[in-house]
Amino acid sequence: MPSIVAIRDLRKQYAGGFQALKGVSLDIEEGEIIALLGPNGAGKTTLISTVCGITIPTSGSVTVGGHDTVTDFRAARQLIGLVPQEINLEPFETVMNTVRFSRGLFGKSADDGHIERVLKSLSLWDKRDNKIMTLSGGMKRRVLIAKALSHEPRVLFLDEPTAGVDVELRKDMWDVVAGLKASGVTIILTTHYIEEAEAIADRIGVISKGELLLVEDKAALMTRMGQKMLHIHLSQPTEAVPAALAHYNLSLEQDGRVLVYTYDTAKERTGITKLLTDLAATGLVLSDIETRQNSLEEIFVGLVKEDA
């Protein structure tokens, strides 16, 4: 099946000479949620802006639903909904009017039934006649999503949808995204919250300094990059790692109460059985054992550091 969004060697150099995108290629499958993760200034917003037509690419091409975003921009843009990072709304308009306007702008004939469904799904229906300036920050962000969904797009770009949003609202937003995915919308979101990518994405792309460092299935990424740590709690603290265990590269933590063994889950042999056997031979008594997996955050920091 051809991908719904195909980005080919996309480059963007701003007038000042800054290279925001250095040849990004990416295929996005219909119906998936892909999270683009990267520090501030990595090129996430430029990538989205270029796909949506707000920024003119220096070179490279993008197709959406098979339509080139430059030569066949009408067909391509009709499929796209964009939720910008900044809360860009006209303060004096009502929610209903501004959402209706968005639908019309995309060439769709008026359909208040659809708009009602969108507003209800975002818990905005009660606020439909309110002026936007009277809404809270979280509600305004929902209005932006409603505008983006007003013309029934097949691809939705969410540029940092939860930046500056409190924890509760962030969870709400994740529910909204999950609901959209269920309705078949492809979602591309940028974030610098690792937990967000971890919580809702199917695939994760890491962008740094205008380059896409990797794109991988979330679970595969975490397994591939993930190191696990075996924490061995001792009933009596020990002063040093016994010589017999030296080749396991153990580290001693918590005043000698915990031995930490780091291993790679992708390896065929993790060495745990042998370690535990050897450990028993040293006469140390165990009180507890636990394993911990690297979070995406640790993987991410490792990647971006490597790149620096």
Add this chain to the structure above:
Amino acid sequence: MNLVAVRSIYRFEMARFFRTITQSLVSPVLSTSLYFVVFGTAIGSRINEVEGVSYGAFIVPGLIMLSVMTQATTNASFGIYFPKFTGTIYELLSAPVNFLEITLGYVGAAATKALFIGTIILITAFFFVDLTIAHPFAMIAFLILTCVSFALLGFIIGIWAGNFEQLQLIPLLVITPLVFLGGSFYSVSMLPPVWQTITMFNPVVYLISGFRWAFFGQADVPIGLSLLAIAFFTAACVTAIWWIFRTGWRIRQ
């Protein structure tokens, strides 16, 4: 052609106008009435007829032009500047619309508003002076053309402007002086010969002259030349807007 989009922009802009209808209409009507009282009645009663027309009636076309040009320019410039200011322009840029559709929506709405105000002022004028219109259709055509061409100019200003001060700059520093010096309140033939020549470089002279011809059947410059001038001005504005959207100047990076 995405006509639904054109209609959406047009309606959205007109809704803004009707929401503030009182202030949109009261201030131009009030200021024009003041002109009639001061120039038409108080001072005008001491001025002889100009080109066979009472002074009060003579200034009507000029006053309408002054309002229409200012209103068309400021409305159109504000209309496109406001989305830039609030950031909602992202939506226009990412929507399946081209430059022609965006321009039609914004300029159409601004021109309609100016036309509305021009008509109200014309009606107001009938309360102050005896007025006959020699060529009503030409009058309407000139009025519409002026609304459209100055709305186009305003649209360019709105895209160019980086802040609210710049938005006011061109109407205040360029349009108002050109209109005042363009024969709104006098006939060009009343000026000394040197100034008559200089005045001919003021594009507004051709518009006001043509508009006045539609009322009284006489003009400072031939009517054909007036039409040519307004056609040239409109074409220049459309070309500029086409270039702006093609290059993304000030709106697309």
